[in-house]
Amino acid sequence: MRQSWPSLLLSTLWTLLLLVNLGSAKNDGRHHVKEFTLNITSIQHNPDCSNYTGNVLALNGLIPGPPIIVTKGDRVQVTVFNNLTPHTPSENVTAEEDMTSHASIHFHGIRQYGSTEADGVPFLTQIPIAPGGFYVYDFKVTNQAGTYLYHAHVGMQEMSVYGAVVVYESEEADPAQRAKLLLSESESTKQHNQLKAYGSSYDDERTIVLSEWWHRDRVEFEQYLLGPTFNGIWEAESILLNGKTVYQPIQVNPDACRGYEIIPVQKNKTYRIRVIGATAFRTLGFAIANHNLTIIEVDGEPVLPYVTSFLEVASGQRFSVLITTDQDPTDYSIGTNRRWTDGTVPATSNGYAVLRYQDNISEAAKSASPSPKRRSLWSRKLNNNTPTKSDAVLKVPKGSFVFPPETIGWIWDKLTPFYGAYHETRRPADRTIVLRSTDEKLSDGSTRWFVNGISFKDPARNYLSQVLNETRAELVAMEDEEPEYANGYDPKSGMYPVRQHEIVDFVLQSTHTATLPCRSHPWHTHGHSHWEISYGAGDYSHDEHGALRSDHPVHRDVTLVYPSTSQNYTASNPPPADGSIGCGWSKIRIFTDNPGIWALHCHNTAHMFMGMMVAIEEAPELIRETDTIHSHD
Ligand SMILES: *[C@@H]1O[C@H](CO)[C@@H](O)[C@H](O)[C@H]1NC(C)=O
Ligand SMILES: *[C@@H]1O[C@H](CO)[C@@H](O)[C@H](O)[C@H]1NC(C)=O
Ligand SMILES: *[C@@H]1O[C@H](CO)[C@@H](O)[C@H](O)[C@H]1NC(C)=O
Numbered sequence: 001m002r003q004s005w006p007s008l009l010l011s012t013l014w015t016l017l018l019l020v021n022l023g024s025a026k027n028d029g030r031h032h033v034k035e036f037t038l039n040i041t042s043i044q045h046n047p048d049c050s051n052y053t054g055n056v057l058a059l060n061g062l063i064p065g066p067p068i069i070v071t072k073g074d075r076v077q078v079t080v081f082n083n084l085t086p087h088t089p090s091e092n093v094t095a096e097e098d099m100t101s102h103a104s105i106h107f108h109g110i111r112q113y114g115s116t117e118a119d120g121v122p123f124l125t126q127i128p129i130a131p132g133g134f135y136v137y138d139f140k141v142t143n144q145a146g147t148y149l150y151h152a153h154v155g156m157q158e159m160s161v162y163g164a165v166v167v168y169e170s171e172e173a174d175p176a177q178r179a180k181l182l183l184s185e186s187e188s189t190k191q192h193n194q195l196k197a198y199g200s201s202y203d204d205e206r207t208i209v210l211s212e213w214w215h216r217d218r219v220e221f222e223q224y225l226l227g228p229t230f231n232g233i234w235e236a237e238s239i240l241l242n243g244k245t246v247y248q249p250i251q252v253n254p255d256a257c258r259g260y261e262i263i264p265v266q267k268n269k270t271y272r273i274r275v276i277g278a279t280a281f282r283t284l285g286f287a288i289a290n291h292n293l294t295i296i297e298v299d300g301e302p303v304l305p306y307v308t309s310f311l312e313v314a315s316g317q318r319f320s321v322l323i324t325t326d327q328d329p330t331d332y333s334i335g336t337n338r339r340w341t342d343g344t345v346p347a348t349s350n351g352y353a354v355l356r357y358q359d360n361i362s363e364a365a366k367s368a369s370p371s372p373k374r375r376s377l378w379s380r381k382l383n384n385n386t387p388t389k390s391d392a393v394l395k396v397p398k399g400s401f402v403f404p405p406e407t408i409g410w411i412w413d414k415l416t417p418f419y420g421a422y423h424e425t426r427r428p429a430d431r432t433i434v435l436r437s438t439d440e441k442l443s444d445g446s447t448r449w450f451v452n453g454i455s456f457k458d459p460a461r462n463y464l465s466q467v468l469n470e471t472r473a474e475l476v477a478m479e480d481e482e483p484e485y486a487n488g489y490d491p492k493s494g495m496y497p498v499r500q501h502e503i504v505d506f507v508l509q510s511t512h513t514a515t516l517p518c519r520s521h522p523w524h525t526h527g528h529s530h531w532e533i534s535y536g537a538g539d540y541s542h543d544e545h546g547a548l549r550s551d552h553p554v555h556r557d558v559t560l561v562y563p564s565t566s567q568n569y570t571a572s573n574p575p576p577a578d579g580s581i582g583c584g585w586s587k588i589r590i591f592t593d594n595p596g597i598w599a600l601h602c603h604n605t606a607h608m609f610m611g612m613m614v615a616i617e618e619a620p621e622l623i624r625e626t627d628t629i630h631s632h633d
């Protein structure tokens with residue numbers, strides 16, 4: 001039965017009153033239903049102890065927002081309230097067009113099988129939530145587990161609107177379940193109660209969210225990116241780890257600074273550290289002084305253990321690594337650097353945190369942090385660390401690490417899926433679609449990114465409701481031979497249509513002009529994980545590069561296309577006439593098993609905002625049939 005708007009609002013408010021802030025669990029007969037509430041508001045914030053306090057968007061008053069922690073098989077309902085005040089539109093923009101205070105949340109890496117309307121992409125899957133409104137993201141995580149994130153998907157809002165999503169593989173991998181077990185077990189059996197995931201055992205886990213902090217206003221940033229004065233993306237002043245760092249340690253007022261994030265550990269144990277790339281721009285190096293990192297998961301995909309001294313974390317990527325606390329018990333620095341910056345900014349970063357062996361700190365400080373047993377199941381924090389003020393660390397602790405030089409492809413070829421190679425990666429593709437990205441200055445002096453000559457713009461109406469409503473141009477049968485599908489693009493719908501159960505390769509072709517450096521681009525697939533089956537320098541050529549390169553690529557949802565030129569142009573060897581020079585490509589593959597409207601875009605948020613995105617229309621005739629759990633407009 002359809003509820004009237006006031007009664008729906010009332011019942012929603014009732015539900016909220018019944019919840020203890022962050023989350024609650026119930027059962028819908030088939031799944032555990034876990035409910036969360038995220039409120040978008042504006043707060044005054046200074047996370048890096050600098051002299052800049054910004055007025056920024058936050059979730060439930062927090063940056064990062066509260067973690068969403070669920071178990072594989074759960075149904076998840078996240079109610080997002082937009083509690084922003086409407087933005088005063090500028091001269092030539094109507095209140096409806098002005099999206100500055102509208103919002104949506106994307107659950108990055110969650111494949112949204114049968115729930116494309118919960119994917120959070122403005123005008124692809126929903127109309128952004130207006131100030132005063134709300135939207136219920138309702139989805140199941142039945143077939144995936146690991147480390148994910150959520151973030152805003154409108155404009156540059158994800159500069160401050162992001163948080164961790166953790167999907168436990170099983171009850172055995174959930175520390176809270178383990179804590180309950182520990183309560184009921186004798187001392188003698190406790191030591192056998194390790195957490196387990198993909199053949200690895202560990203004693204506990206921690207999460208580290210990497211992000212950026214600009215000493216700039218978001219709306220000003222958005223106007224700059226689209227305006228005529230654009231001259232490169234502004235570099236963030238700080239790199240944050242779990243929302244904290246120290247901008248300039250020399251200038252800090254110790255009474256007003258929370259210092260670096262402290263990650264507490266105990267000696268002689270193994271920890272799973274989930275590292276989440278919630279940056280909007282840079283690819284970051286990540287390392288822990290004196291500790292190697294054993295990668296066991298990438299983007300929710302289990303991999304065979306691989307030992308490395310550092311991670312390279314592109315925007316939107318996630319890793320789980322194991323560390324063993326076998327060093328002298330003291331504080332160690334956790335550090336980051338900027339990678340693939342074209343040499344235009346220093347690689348050094350002020351993003352640090354502290355790995356603290358707790359055995360070394362006073363008993364008093366130890367008892368200040370709550371024991372895991374006393375933590376309730378749903379009011380969870382990421383890490384069990386509430387340092388007292390006197391604990392705040394304002395200086396980077398001991399330990400040095402060197403970030404090795406950048407290498408095209410990093411270690412990606414060396415990673416192997418835990419469950420073995422996928423047969424989809426060994427078959428020929430049904431179709432190969434080349435997406436060639438260019439940036440161009442327009443006649444009004446502004447700059448846009450284009451993919452195959454089209455700079456993505458929000459459609460006038462939400463694509464998904466057009467498809468569900470059957471009011472958009474008739475769904476024509478897809479014929480590759482038809483000229484209107486040149487390179488797979490359908491100008492009638494503005495999308496790239498794909499059939500169900502196809503193997504589709506996308507060649508992500510980077511270009512630059514001879515006067516500008518080649519940039520790196522972290523491409524993200526919605527609704528699917530993909531395999532990077534090949535990559536190379538310069539321009540892709542189907543005859544030369546059509547063959548598969550890797551025989552065991554991992555299934556992930558972000559691929560960094562590395563800048564990689566194949567030729568040096570000179571006066572006697574001039575670049576191509578159109579001025580755009582191929583400077584590196586990756587070929588990624590999806591298997592189209594998830595009908596829906598899916599974004600495929602550069603996860604450098606400024607690039608996406610400037611048009612570097614396409615929409616995939618996958619088996620639209622099946623979207624309604626598979627959409628079983630959602631009913632609201
Ligand atoms: C979120 O916003 C709603 C609606 O404005 C309000 O009723 C609720 O108390 C807020 N919840 C939190 C956790 O701030
Ligand atoms: C803030 O600090 C920067 C250097 O970190 C300095 O250039 C600037 O003048 C300071 N601004 C104020 C208002 O103190
Ligand atoms: C609004 O449009 C007019 C006419 O096109 C133009 O002259 C003016 O500069 C625009 N204002 C803004 C703020 O873009």
Ligand SMILES: *[C@@H]1O[C@H](CO)[C@@H](O)[C@H](O)[C@H]1NC(C)=O
Pocket residue numbers: 267268
């Ligand atoms: C560390 O663990 C090993 C094996 O469990 C044990 O033999 C050793 O004594 C432990 N060392 C410390 C310092 O606790």
Ligand SMILES: *[C@@H]1O[C@H](CO)[C@@H](O)[C@H](O)[C@H]1NC(C)=O
Pocket residue numbers: 290291292307
């Ligand atoms: C890290 O691994 C390398 C290679 O296996 C090894 O040489 C090095 O000693 C290890 N470092 C630490 C701190 O364990």
Ligand SMILES: *[C@@H]1O[C@H](CO)[C@@H](O)[C@H](O)[C@H]1NC(C)=O
Pocket residue numbers: 329330331360361
């Ligand atoms: C830990 O102990 C070592 C010596 O055992 C000491 O040098 C170091 O400062 C201590 N660290 C902390 C954080 O107390």
Ligand SMILES: *[C@@H]1O[C@H](CO)[C@@H](O)[C@H](O)[C@H]1NC(C)=O
Pocket residue numbers: 465466469471633
């Ligand atoms: C569906 O189409 C009708 C008729 O064009 C229109 O009035 C209605 O708003 C559409 N609904 C949605 C959800 O787009």
Ligand SMILES: *[C@@H]1O[C@H](CO)[C@@H](O)[C@H](O)[C@H]1NC(C)=O
Pocket residue numbers: 565566567568
């Ligand atoms: C281009 O020139 C640089 C500097 O001379 C050289 O290091 C590089 O190998 C050249 N690249 C190619 C593809 O020829």
